[in-house]
Amino acid sequence: MPKPAKTKAESSLISAMQMQPQDANPAGNVHGGVIMKQVDTTAGIVAIRHTGMNVVTASIDRLDFYFPVYVGDLLILSASVNMVGRTSLEVGVRVEAEDPRTGNKRHTASAYLTFVALGPDGKPAQVPGLILETEEEKRRHEEAGQRRKTRLAEKKREAENWGKRDN
Numbered sequence: 001m002p003k004p005a006k007t008k009a010e011s012s013l014i015s016a017m018q019m020q021p022q023d024a025n026p027a028g029n030v031h032g033g034v035i036m037k038q039v040d041t042t043a044g045i046v047a048i049r050h051t052g053m054n055v056v057t058a059s060i061d062r063l064d065f066y067f068p069v070y071v072g073d074l075l076i077l078s079a080s081v082n083m084v085g086r087t088s089l090e091v092g093v094r095v096e097a098e099d100p101r102t103g104n105k106r107h108t109a110s111a112y113l114t115f116v117a118l119g120p121d122g123k124p125a126q127v128p129g130l131i132l133e134t135e136e137e138k139r140r141h142e143e144a145g146q147r148r149k150t151r152l153a154e155k156k157r158e159a160e161n162w163g164k165r166d167n
Contacts, residue, residue, distance in 0.1 A: 003051075003052060003127075003128040004128060004129075005128050005129030005130060005131050006050055006081075006128050006129075006130065006131065007130075007131045007133055008080045008081055008130065008131075008132075008133070008137055010049070010050070011046050011047075011049035011050035011080070011081055012046065012078075012079065012080040012081075013042060013045055013046050013049070013077075013078075013079050013080075014076065014077070014078045014079075015038075015042050015045075015076070015077050015079075016074050016075065016076045016077070017038070017074070017075055018072065018073070018074055018075075018100070019034075019069055019070065019071050019072065019073050019074075019075055019097075020071065021071050023071065024070070024071045028070050028071045029068045029069070029070060030068070030069040030070065030071065030073070030075070032065060035065075035069060035075065035095060035108075035109060036060075036063060036111075038075060038077055038095075039060075039063065039077060039093045039095060039109070039111045039113070040057055040060070040113065042077040042079045042093060043057075043079050043091040043093050043111070043113040043115070044057065044113075044115065045079075046079045046080060046081060046091045047081070047089055047091055047115035047117070050081050050084070050089060050127070050128065050130075051089070051115075051117040051125075051127045051128060052128070053117045053118060053119065053125055053127075054117070054118045055115040055116065055117050055118065056115065056116050056118060057113060057114075057115055058088060058114045058115060058116045059113070059114045059151060060111060060112070060113050060114075061111075061112040061113075061114070061147050061151055062110070062111060062112050062147075063109065063110075063111040064109060064110055064111075065108065065109045066106075066107060066108055066109060066110075067097065067106045067107070067108045068097075068108070069097040069108050070097070072099075072100070073097040073098060073099060073100075074097070074098040074100050075095065075096075075097060076095070076096045076097070076098055076105070077093055077094070077095050077096075078093070078094045078096075079091055079092065079093040079094075080092060081130055082112070082140045082141060082143070082144035083130065083140075083141045083144035083145060083148070084127050084128070084129060084130045085127070085148070086126055086127070087116055087117055087124035087125060087126060087127060088114055088115060088116045088117070088124075088127070089114070089115055089117070089127055089130075090112055090113070090114050090144040090147070090148070091112070091113050091114075091115065092110070092111070092112050092140065092144075093110065093111045093112075093113065094107065094109075094110055095107070095108050095109035095110065095111070096108060112144070112147060114148075114151070
């Protein structure tokens with residue numbers, strides 16, 4: 001039996017951590033991979049909160065970096081569910097860097113991740129629906145649907161072309 005639908009607010013998450021020297025290169029710029037790991041972790045928690053199940057990352061459609069993050073900055077990640085399918089869901093993450101001495105924030109990255117929910121048998125399982133309450137949530141849901149269509153079309157093209165490639 002499927003679980004009841006949830007609102008965006010029921011699973012959204014804001015997390016923060018201060019970037020340390022081990023997170024960066026010798027110039028003090030935080031590695032993109034460190035940020036990517038935090039994006040995946042935060043989005044995964046949101047997916048677990050929404051589904052109440054284990055989840056696996058199926059794809060990261062986009063991870064765009066806009067500004068660098070430095071040692072000492074607070075990395076602030078805001079994540080929420082944009083859309084749900086039958087066994088998968090898209091989580092959007094906004095990443096900001098804050099200089100804790102000044103309070104100045106900058107939007108440093110954004111990402112869209114797709115997760116698949118797993119039942120007790122380890123197989124994909126039905127996820128709860130998403131209750132859309134605001135016009136912004138409806139817009140984000142529509143945009144997520146377009147990303148899904150694009151992603152599935154690309155996967156289909158890749159599968160068709162795979163047999164044509166020389167290995």
